[in-house]
Amino acid sequence: xxxxxxxxxxxxxxxxxxxxxxxxxxxxxxxxxxxxxxxxxxxxxxxxxxxxxxxxxxxxxxxxxxxxxxxxxxxxxxxxxxxxxxxxxxxxxxxxxxxxxxxxxxxxxxxxx
Amino acid sequence: xxxxxxxxxxxxxxxxxxxxxxxxxxxxxxxxxxxxxxxxxxxxxxxxxxxxxxxxxxxxxxxxxxxxxxxxxxxxxxxxxxxxxxxxxxxxxxxxxxxxxxxxxxxxxxxxxxxx
Numbered sequence: 069x070x071x072x073x074x075x076x077x078x079x080x081x082x083x084x085x086x087x088x089x090x091x092x093x094x095x096x097x098x099x100x101x102x103x104x105x106x107x108x109x110x111x112x113x114x115x116x117x118x119x120x121x122x123x124x125x126x127x128x129x130x131x132x133x134x135x136x137x138x139x140x141x142x143x144x145x146x147x148x149x150x151x152x153x154x155x156x157x158x159x160x161x162x163x164x165x166x167x168x169x170x171x172x173x174x175x176x177x178x179x180x181x
Numbered sequence: 182x183x184x185x186x187x188x189x190x191x192x193x194x195x196x197x198x199x200x201x202x203x204x205x206x207x208x209x210x211x212x213x214x215x216x217x218x219x220x221x222x223x224x225x226x227x228x229x230x231x232x233x234x235x236x237x238x239x240x241x242x243x244x245x246x247x248x249x250x251x252x253x254x255x256x257x258x259x260x261x262x263x264x265x266x267x268x269x270x271x272x273x274x275x276x277x278x279x280x281x282x283x284x285x286x287x288x289x290x291x292x293x294x295x296x297x
Contacts, residue, residue: 102286104288111187157225169284173224
């Protein structure tokens with residue numbers, strides 16, 4: 069079945085450092101891929117999404133490429149800010165083969181001032 | 182824009198009592214609503230997927246008898262946690278799918294259940 073893997077449970081960076089959060093997926097279909105961000109005390113918010121393979125999505129300085137070849141959807145940001153501290157979830161949308169939305173386990177980003 | 186409101190934000194209930202939570206989609210039509218429980222470790226468990234005019238699909242380990250859901254129209258859904266016990270604690274999230282935005286889920290801020 070469909071699955072999503074986020075290996076990093078926690079990432080700690082200083083402000084202005086480069087962010088890379090690893091995400092790989094497994095699917096037989098062509099689902100939309102998402103990144104959601106959850107700030108403390110809030111529900112998850114959509115950060116970006118990519119519907120078509122080999123396309124890139126970007127929002128607020130974050131970007132991710134839907135790479136069918138490596139089955140990856142890594143999240144990157146050139147220069148993080150303290151306000152980016154949150155939990156980031158890589159999410160596999162439903163498709164014709166699977167009705168469920170699959171969440172990765174989440175990566176807690178902690179940005180030091 | 183698309184917004185989802187959840188109510189109540191937080192409930193403390195005695196063991197064995199029940200809690201009802203509501204989910205309202207504003208600014209879009211929610212073709213389906215997914216109810217999740219988020220554990221303290223932050224992982225998401227899908228409880229059920231509710232689509233208007235279709236049967237509600239419950240995941241393994243979750244039943245209609247324990248988590249009855251109502252989804253009467255494209256903007257509102259409610260779920261009740263019946264006979265809540267310690268293992269039912271957590272943040273319950275409603276994710277509403279926007280029919281005009283592919284499969285994007287818009288989440289409310291969650292209803293936190295504390296059982297004492």
